[in-house]
Amino acid sequence: MTRLRLQLIEKNDYMIEALKKIDGVLGVNEDGDEVQVILGVGRATTVTTAVNKILEATNNVKVGEVKIGDGKALHEKIRKQNATPIKLFFKKISSIFTPLIPGFIACGLITGIVGLLIKISPELANNEILKLAMVAGNAVFWGMNLFVGINAAKIFGGTPIIGGVLAALMTHPALADINIFGNSFVPGRGGVISVIIVAGFGAWLESKLHKIIPEMFDLFLTPLVTVIIAGVTAVLLLQPIGGAISDAIGTAATTAIQSGGALVGFILAGVWLPLVMLGIHQAMTPIHVDLISQFGVTILLPILAMAGAGQVGASIAVYFKTKNKFLKKTIISALPVGMMGVGEPLIYGVTFPLFKPFIGACIGGAFGGAFIANFTVGAATLGISGLPLAATTNNIPVYLMGLVISYIAGFIATWFIGFDDPAEL
Secondary structure (H helix, E strand, O other), X not given: OOEEEEEOOOOOHHHHHHHHHOOOOOEEEEEOOEEEEEOOOOHHHHHHHHHHHHHHHOOOOEXXXXXXXXXXXXXXXXXXXXXXXXXXXXXXXXXXXXXXHHHHHHHHHHHHHHHHHHHHOHHHHHOHHHHHHHHHHHHHHHXXXXXXXXXXXXXXXXXXXXXXXXXXXXHOHHHXXXXXXXXXXXXXXXXXXXXXXXXXXXXXXXXHHHHHOOHHHHHHHHHHHHHHHHHXXXXXXXXXXXXXXXXXXXXXXXXXXXXXXXXXXXXXXXXXXXXXXXXXXXXXXXXXXXHHHHHOXXXXXXXXXXXXXXXXXXXXXXXXXXXXXXXXXXXXXXXXXXXOOXXXXXXXXXXXXXXXXXHHXXXXXXXXXXXXXXXXXXXXXXXXXXXXXXXXXXXHHHHHHHXXXXXXXXXXXXXXXXXXXXXHO
């Protein structure tokens, strides 16, 4: 939502510095041969669309020995050079949920707004329009396993609808009436964790069957055998395994926060920005979804959201201390979206390049995270952060107070830590 990602055939320091000086560019991040131009919400989409049109128009132009139109092959080559097994795994998991984020945002905000209205006026709980709104707010979570099954199968190289069928099988309410080997099935056990495991297994099995089954029977036998074998394996073996993993995650998260309280919140929020920089944060998405499935809220997201708030406070401190006009302009343009939960412009355009403010931001987030964890605030959605997340939490005043604490702590920490002002270099 905030950046233009480029796989460059050629790259040099002059090019990167020239990009940084373009009006409207908030920062430039390099990851191997990939260059990420930080532009902010809205502008990133506009610029990306324009760049794609230019690439399409110059499809036959050769640079060196590589055709610009061969971007997909080049992209894959560079990805393989820079990828590590851990990064690839997190990327795959993240890719399963990324298409669902607009649904999470829409449904989560609907649920939060309706819940707020009912808290203000309890008699509205019987209003038919609000009842319909609550159904709409729950829609993405009601169909979660199906969506995840379809996406997971696609990401793992299988047929999407078969992943959806396997997810539907594991979620079907009629499972509760079946007892095999003395064990009763639990529909939906393990939530998205089980679905990802089963969809991955189904995709692997399908790829093997394509190689074994003769071409003339492939269309009929491969999906049939895949659903039968993967389905039986799912309900008898993989779903219980996924359920155990899911239960362990839920227990670990709730126990850690309830027993460790403020200290755990301090640590989680304090290290979150570095984890975002490393890309490890992508592993949290299925955990948030699983917690929402189990408990109706994720108690981790409000804590982690404080990291972005700490960065807002740190950036405000930089604004008042710096003499660099361009940096001031960058902060002013990036602060609104930062407060709305989109932190990349502030990370790459302000705090991380100066580094010391980045530390101040981490400290600010840690104090806010400690406060939020102390009150065990939960959020009924994911995909959003900052001020918009407030409407989806089960304790709006405490969440907002946490944001304020992070703003103030991030500001104070950065003010006293200081930084090397670009105007003075």
